[in-house]
Amino acid sequence: MPIPKDFSAFIKISAKERALSQLQRWIIDGTLIPGEKLVDTELSDALGVSRTPIREALQILEIQGFVEIYHGKETRVTKIEKDDILKIYPPFAALQSLAAELATPMISNEQIENLKRINTEFSLLLDRGQPYKAMELDEEFHNLIVEVADNSYISSFTSTMQKHIRRFKYLFLKHVRTTEQISVTEHAELIAAFESREAAKTMMLMKQNVMRPMWELYESIETNSFRQE
Amino acid sequence: MPIPKDFSAFIKISAKERALSQLQRWIIDGTLIPGEKLVDTELSDALGVSRTPIREALQILEIQGFVEIYHGKETRVTKIEKDDILKIYPPFAALQSLAAELATPMISNEQIENLKRINTEFSLLLDRGQPYKAMELDEEFHNLIVEVADNSYISSFTSTMQKHIRRFKYLFLKHVRTTEQISVTEHAELIAAFESREAAKTMMLMKQNVMRPMWELYESIETNSFRQE
DNA sequence: AAACATTTGTCCGTATGTATA
DNA sequence: ATATACATACGGACAAATGTT
Numbered sequence: 176m177p178i179p180k181d182f183s184a185f186i187k188i189s190a191k192e193r194a195l196s197q198l199q200r201w202i203i204d205g206t207l208i209p210g211e212k213l214v215d216t217e218l219s220d221a222l223g224v225s226r227t228p229i230r231e232a233l234q235i236l237e238i239q240g241f242v243e244i245y246h247g248k249e250t251r252v253t254k255i256e257k258d259d260i261l262k263i264y265p266p267f268a269a270l271q272s273l274a275a276e277l278a279t280p281m282i283s284n285e286q287i288e289n290l291k292r293i294n295t296e297f298s299l300l301l302d303r304g305q306p307y308k309a310m311e312l313d314e315e316f317h318n319l320i321v322e323v324a325d326n327s328y329i330s331s332f333t334s335t336m337q338k339h340i341r342r343f344k345y346l347f348l349k350h351v352r353t354t355e356q357i358s359v360t361e362h363a364e365l366i367a368a369f370e371s372r373e374a375a376k377t378m379m380l381m382k383q384n385v386m387r388p389m390w391e392l393y394e395s396i397e398t399n400s401f402r403q404e
Numbered sequence: 405m406p407i408p409k410d411f412s413a414f415i416k417i418s419a420k421e422r423a424l425s426q427l428q429r430w431i432i433d434g435t436l437i438p439g440e441k442l443v444d445t446e447l448s449d450a451l452g453v454s455r456t457p458i459r460e461a462l463q464i465l466e467i468q469g470f471v472e473i474y475h476g477k478e479t480r481v482t483k484i485e486k487d488d489i490l491k492i493y494p495p496f497a498a499l500q501s502l503a504a505e506l507a508t509p510m511i512s513n514e515q516i517e518n519l520k521r522i523n524t525e526f527s528l529l530l531d532r533g534q535p536y537k538a539m540e541l542d543e544e545f546h547n548l549i550v551e552v553a554d555n556s557y558i559s560s561f562t563s564t565m566q567k568h569i570r571r572f573k574y575l576f577l578k579h580v581r582t583t584e585q586i587s588v589t590e591h592a593e594l595i596a597a598f599e600s601r602e603a604a605k606t607m608m609l610m611k612q613n614v615m616r617p618m619w620e621l622y623e624s625i626e627t628n629s630f631r632q633e
Numbered sequence: 634a635a636a637c638a639t640t641t642g643t644c645c646g647t648a649t650g651t652a653t654a
Numbered sequence: 655a656t657a658t659a660c661a662t663a664c665g666g667a668c669a670a671a672t673g674t675t
Contacts, residue, residue, distance in 0.1 A: 269502040
């Protein structure tokens, strides 16, 4: 029996990849706090790999905007403040809206069924009071649309932006209480617009669905209510 | 006399930065052709640095979408085909349009004068038959607006997209004959909309000014008229 | 199938640069 | 101003993985 060589369960993940995703997780969930100094020798001890993959991971994190490397001096987790939310959301919304536009003529019935399934699950998790899980389903909903849009430039950028948004929620909200049931309704409207193939409508609804939480978040945050070096 | 330590002329550029910008240049101008295999030892010889900064540069180029690293196997310059132009422009236009919207209430009279100056120069270069120089001025025009929008997420993404577009032009057009005089007019209309602070109009005009060249380019290219491995 | 050649991935020592006493 | 401590940047050697003969 022929076994495919790179069957996903057996893909070997490199030390660099491990370091990258671990550091990313730590920065997003606040284990590594904004402004914290990162020393590669310490990180390499902590993660059990040498300094090289750590450094490579840090370079990538710098490009993604999660750390700042002061040439020859030091490396720190990027700071973040309340008003940053106003900078992150608009470009994210613009590309999500574009993704919706591009997806409108492309989306299959099967994929629409999938969106419905995700939205039902999303609603259920909100009812059950599982906001973290619900957030993940919301992300899944949006990512499926990006996938349908089939544009690697959009997907790579939105994936990074989504991580920044997630970090923001983790840092500023003790309990992620985003996206109330109104989002479920918006999703349903969006799905209906996909079904009737109204691109202008999907664009508008998508923009709304992304931007509304921005204002809710912004107003629910007291200034300086967050940990920082 | 006190000499500022980091006066720009004396800033030391790291080996990684040099390698990155050189490789980027080579990929954009077609010295390194699509699909070409990149061996880090060869590159380190060619650039006179060790493998470490080369590898770091390649990681960044991978994120930017200029090379593909096949884990443990090989690294190649990304391929590109005629239809890619249809994927690159829309997200670029979406963010440029957003930048215009954000810049509209922020732009100063001085910055508007600057746009006019750039557009005049741009027009002059087109008349003189200097399309490369003209392209640079066009980029300057758009970059100034992005700068005014003051959003690092937008600027980092658009900067990468602009490089992809430039690469596209270098690979597919023997003589960059982009942006005829119609673009000068569009810029002038855009400037007028900035002056009257009409955000909806600047958005629309910006989108048009970015997307029109896409179609012109697309139709001026015969299929498979480009070098590739 | 197995040894080889090639290239990438990782480790770690050292040089360089920066900040502090 | 000089020396010292510290962290990063770079280099070169070794290990692991892949493809080939």
